[in-house]
Amino acid sequence: MLNSLEQKVFLDLSYEELEARNLELKAERKEGKTQDYFAQKVLKILKDEKKIKAVMLCFTDIEGKLLNLDYDKTFFINSHDNLTFDGSSVRGFSTQDKSDLRLQVDFSSLRFLPSCVFGPGKVMMFASAFTQDGKPYESDFRQKLHSLCDDLYAKDKTIVNVAPEIEGFLLDGIDSEQNFEALGKFELVTTGGYFNSLPQDKLRKFIDAVAEIKRCMGFENEKDHPEVAPSQFELNYKYTKALEAADQIQIYKLICRQVAKLMGCTASFLPKPVMNINGSGMHMNISLETAGRNIFFEKGSEISESGKKFATSILYYAKDLCLILNSSVNAYRRLDPKFEAPNEIKISSSDRSAMIRIPIGNEKSSRIEIRSVAPDCNPYLMIFAVVSIGVSKQDDKEMSKILNKREKLPGNIYDALRYFKASGTLKAILGDVSCEKFAEIKEMAANRCPKDLGCKVKVSEIIYHHEVTNQVLWYNF
Template sequence: MIESTVTETASGASLAERAAADGTSFVLATFVDLDGKPCAKLVPAAALDRAQTDGVGFAGFAAGGTGQVPSDPDLIARPDPDSYVALPFVRPGLAMVQCDPHVEGEPWPYAPRIILRRMCERLATEGRSLRVGAECEYFLVERRDDGTIVPADAADRSARPCYDARDLTRMYEHLTDVSTALNTLGWDNYANDHEDGNGQFEQNFAHADALTTADRVIAFRYLVRMIAERRGMVATFMPKPFSGLTGSGMHLHVSLWAGERALFPDPDDPRGLGLSELAYGFVGGVLGHAPALLALLTPTVNSFKRTGAATPSSGATWTPTRATYGGNDRTHLVRVPDGDRVEIRVVDGAANPYLAIAGLIAAGLDGVDAKLDPGPVGGPGRPGGIGTTPVPGAAGGELPPTLLHAVEAFVADPVITGALAAAGAGGDVPAYYAARRRAEFLDWHSQVGGWEIDRYLTAF
């Protein structure tokens, strides 16, 4: 079991003060590119005042999907002290802080954290805020010398491993190390379970405001991977690492608030889900914009092998394939477990949390402003994760079958592209994002794999 000496610091403390209080020696000054890659520099504690004042410089093009070319000026990452987390569970004296990238003194519009911050500011001008909880699923695997992967626990091979106490216990050290870390950070880890796939787990932490939750997802992924590596395992948030097993989601629970007043509940809801008309408008917006949203919520080629998967041996994919909503029914894209919140179940482990939440804000607000009606509450979904209620705007209720289809829906949807343009002038962020997703699809599409050799080599 890991131990920590992390201490709480008062809100508003400088980065250097927070580091000093925890005995931190080095801080990972981190930002995330449009593809979800965490990029960082290791900053000594003695240089933190300078980092907070001047920022931390990066060659943006070298980092990845930042909207830059080699000739562009440096991307300056400005640390947000409120995102600081001490990570002695990874290395003694290590911490992480999320940064807001700037170029020549201006917030960089291609930065996902800037995009989400702007969408949250839009909500704030209307006297509202979004609270978000994230369910992060992942697999623990071993990568063999030939490049193939298998579950890290060789004994975890039953057809229905979900919640199996024995499979859970064999990963006790890893899971409890992560849990201890989350609770030491004050994130309130309240459950840890074995999920539906062999080697698949989920560890839950409490909801928070939208930006804080997105920051925590990034730190959580890093933390889980590093703790797994200590035991020779690979922790992967890849949506569908195994053809025959359930994929990994990142279900997002969202609710709108006005100060401390929840805007979603209505105990007198005639439809029986306990939701207000405002909440139904939000749901209608998410469902109506679902095809375009998938470019943000399921943003990889591999994502669509999860959403379009055949039913595995465990009996269900747990992944929605239609734009539907319903009550406490996990087959729907939007599930309403209670009137306080709605759960967006199509989001997967590859989603960039900043972009996913920004897109949901845009879609939901459009539904609220236009008073979109999501239609009648859907009945029980059929086995395999297929709902029943089609929604206007999502043709027949069907979701895009591939990343390329989702990108085309995204490009055609001004509300969702508007979310990526929320950070202001300085380039066409939606077009840049769409081009990267198209390039990923076409790169995959140009490869010849084993399935094709097996199917076509002697077929003609």
């Protein structure tokens, strides 16, 4: 059987060809080509390219976990407008009595995949969940973010540009998070840290491999390096539109996990897997562009009045937003001020304890950097909530009062839940049903963990984490 599979010839492009094809598609997304244009183009590619065997279709649950289905190419071509799945099998989605949901394909999201990571003959696309009667599903935040971006552009040609800085840890052993209870600890692959990882050690080889795959998938790499903590990494890439940025976060984490597994390791995006060293964050660099001009730039100033209003809105609702930015029990360990924790609700150009930093910038790069985001959040939900609040019309005089206060973000998930559930603003933005679902599943995980975090990472905060847990772990309680 295996020999017969090996005899088949599937699509297996070089890195150079992959990069060229993926950058061409990315350029067309940036130009704003229509969904009809992409649908025609993609279906033609699938029909003409005989060596493509399957479409990997990805979507994301309410907690931010990436889910995927492989569709046979011929079936996909003939049935792409009628793809259904069991929503009751997805945490936080539909109930058993209303289980069937539809997947609406975003043809513009096509990516050609390196066979060394994904297997030969596959391409990737993203999808959003819709109800049985064809309406956007209330708990699918990719679709909500898509609609928000379309509305902003239709209003005055405003584009939201986003560049995440995603940190993670390379841990020794496969599935080390799922096996944490048996292992009792995590093993780091190196004690090297910022700037001093040896060129051929395991961490550096991992970073180099991930960087090559990101490049061929059109990420447009900028800087790759070990981070401050031992065995920690960060690979940065060019900013892009908000929806594509959220898709890239999901792809980035998937690439890291698969490369790590091929090396006999685990790429972990737990915010604080190991005590007494720095945790992992996902700093979010955001700017608004209107009619081709970065409206966060103002000559002679750190940031424009528009940028300051956007940032002030985020600070004003910081406690309400905290559960979205830090959606796991483990995330609140990272907000420990002893390790450069960005837990102070303030703006600063240099103080790294500030929730929002204003980096040095020019007409192209002026932006705000939201530093209090954990890498295990739902990127679609997080960007949707932050942008919705940032662009909303508010009482500027009332909101500016936050700039004179010195408050901190909630220090545990229970306080964050309390602020989240009491927020009328978030209910108006996210919808009552989605707020209730999100709070309920976060509370379920929190209730399985000690309220007092203490000074030791507990088994429960790892194995019940939304990116780690599975049916076996969840029901072994």
